[in-house]
Amino acid sequence: MAKQTPLYATHLRLGGKLVDFAGWDMPLHYGSQVEEHHQVRRDAGMFDVSHMLAIDLEGAGAHDLLHKLIANNVDKLTAPGRALYSCMLNPQGGVIDDLIVYFFRNDFYRVVVNAGTADKDLAWISRHAGNVAVKPHRNLAMIAVQGPNARAKTWAALPGAQAASAELKPFHAAWFGDALIARTGYTGEDGFELMIPAERAEATWNALLDAGVKPAGLGARDTLRLEAGMALYGQDMDEQVTPLEAGLAWTVDLAAARDFIGKSVLAGRQPERQALGLLLEERGVLRAHQKVFTAQGEGEITSGTFSPSMGRSIALARLPAGVAAGDTVEVEIRDKRLKATVVKPPFVRNGKVLV
Amino acid sequence: MNIPADLKYAKSHEWARLADDGLVTVGISDHAQEALGDIVFLELPAVGRKVAAGEECAVVESVKAASDIYAPIGGEVVAVNQAVADAPESVNQDAYAAWLFKLKPDNAADLDKLLDAAAYAKVAAES
Numbered sequence: 001m002a003k004q005t006p007l008y009a010t011h012l013r014l015g016g017k018l019v020d021f022a023g024w025d026m027p028l029h030y031g032s033q034v035e036e037h038h039q040v041r042r043d044a045g046m047f048d049v050s051h052m053l054a055i056d057l058e059g060a061g062a063h064d065l066l067h068k069l070i071a072n073n074v075d076k077l078t079a080p081g082r083a084l085y086s087c088m089l090n091p092q093g094g095v096i097d098d099l100i101v102y103f104f105r106n107d108f109y110r111v112v113v114n115a116g117t118a119d120k121d122l123a124w125i126s127r128h129a130g131n132v133a134v135k136p137h138r139n140l141a142m143i144a145v146q147g148p149n150a151r152a153k154t155w156a157a158l159p160g161a162q163a164a165s166a167e168l169k170p171f172h173a174a175w176f177g178d179a180l181i182a183r184t185g186y187t188g189e190d191g192f193e194l195m196i197p198a199e200r201a202e203a204t205w206n207a208l209l210d211a212g213v214k215p216a217g218l219g220a221r222d223t224l225r226l227e228a229g230m231a232l233y234g235q236d237m238d239e240q241v242t243p244l245e246a247g248l249a250w251t252v253d254l255a256a257a258r259d260f261i262g263k264s265v266l267a268g269r270q271p272e273r274q275a276l277g278l279l280l281e282e283r284g285v286l287r288a289h290q291k292v293f294t295a296q297g298e299g300e301i302t303s304g305t306f307s308p309s310m311g312r313s314i315a316l317a318r319l320p321a322g323v324a325a326g327d328t329v330e331v332e333i334r335d336k337r338l339k340a341t342v343v344k345p346p347f348v349r350n351g352k353v354l355v
Numbered sequence: 356m357n358i359p360a361d362l363k364y365a366k367s368h369e370w371a372r373l374a375d376d377g378l379v380t381v382g383i384s385d386h387a388q389e390a391l392g393d394i395v396f397l398e399l400p401a402v403g404r405k406v407a408a409g410e411e412c413a414v415v416e417s418v419k420a421a422s423d424i425y426a427p428i429g430g431e432v433v434a435v436n437q438a439v440a441d442a443p444e445s446v447n448q449d450a451y452a453a454w455l456f457k458l459k460p461d462n463a464a465d466l467d468k469l470l471d472a473a474a475y476a477k478v479a480a481e482s
Contacts, residue, residue, distance in 0.1 A: 028392075028419075029392065032392070032393055033392050033393055033418050033419065034393040034418060219392065219418065219419055223418060283396060284396055284398070284416075285395060285396050285416045285421065287421065305418060305419075306395040306396065306416070306418050308393075308418070313396075334398075334414070
């Protein structure tokens with residue numbers, strides 16, 4: 001039986017269409033995926049992301065553990081509450097998962113990992129943890145409030161939230177009573193991700209609803225993140241793909257002297273594949289696994305959709321090295337080959353089309 | 356569920372209507388459009404194409420997925436609804452007004468092999 005988040009009953013009450021996602025009953029939409037998408041780009045929407053797992057790492061070795069486990073460098077985190085996006089790699093340089101790590105002290109970090117990989121992540125982290133305590137939070141709800149008005153509406157909904165978070169810069173978090181409020185997200189819009197004890201999830205959600213934040217499902221979450229050019233684990237990268245091949249070179253720190261798992265494979269090797277965006281120039285919809293034909297050889301779409309913000313189809317694709325933004329390529333859709341233009345993601349950020 | 360009593364239905368969620376001119380109009384059911392979600396693209400068959408009953412002949416794509424459309428009966432495609440292809444969301448707005456194509460049936464009596472509204476309601480409830 002699929003697992004349920006603390007907001008399961010709330011989704012049913014709101015008419016959410018629930019689907020199985022990574023073993024969880026999650027809302028795909030509450031009526032119209034496209035309207036929910038626009039709601040986030042233009043105003044404020046909220047997502048239940050409680051299926052993701054927060055894991056606290058506590059103990060004197062926590063900093064060294066993360067030095068070894070993740071490809072980005074936690075030394076970049078100097079102020080309490082700073083967050084960092086990173087991949088966690090296997091010894092072959094493939095991506096075990098992508099995650100966000102929050103720094104509180106050198107002996108206290110929180111990482112948030114994907115739902116579908118949570119068990120394997122936990123096993124991998126525990127295997128390397130030594131004396132560091134690895135504490136998964138199974139009783140935590142997470143709500144992402146996203147959109148240009150997300151912060152103002154969150155402040156209106158939750159007493160005390162403004163005082164706790166008014167000064168937060170992007171990719172920073174602060175404690176708010178027993179909750180964590182982070183200025184992070186997965187939509188390309190401003191907003192917060194709230195981590196709150198499960199028993200307060202419904203009251204928090206309802207307060208946000210009353211403040212005019214509308215519920216949005218996984219469908220809108222996917223079109224929003226794709227427009228924002230953000231990779232999705234299991235689709236745009238996995239254990240067979242390195243972060244350098246997935247458009248995530250900016251999250252890999254090869255410069256520092258420290259060693260991390262997978263580093264020796266990534267260092268000194270020129271990737272043969274790269275991740276870029278595609279804009280379909282004809283009518284149709286790009287989808288994952290469609291073949292892409294370029295002057296440098298064949299590639300493949302890793303995520304494709306119809307972009308509600310742009311009114312046309314867009315995709316992320318893994319293409320041979322040498323293909324560049326501005327090139328025209330062909331995508332095989334059923335029995336046709338349609339023209340597409342290669343672009344550098346993101347497609348949309350902060351409500352504006354960039355390509 | 357909106358399942359008009361005067362139409363015939365295929366198990367694969369197309370509806371068919373026989374008009375006085377002997378042509379059969381085909382679309383997708385309200386249940387199908389709801390399951391697909393926001394429809395953003397239609398690929399319609401070429402006029403003049405001959406199709407067999409159950410043959411794939413069109414594609415409806417929503418934001419989340421592509422879905423094949425099958426000919427409910429055999430015949431020749433004599434018209435396609437370009438207005439709907441230009442405004443795919445009209446299928447979400449009224450699936451029974453937004454027809455996709457018209458067939459000149461090989462045998463109009465083949466319509467009797469399709470489901471009536473009551474039988475289709477059962478299929479839709481189970482899918």
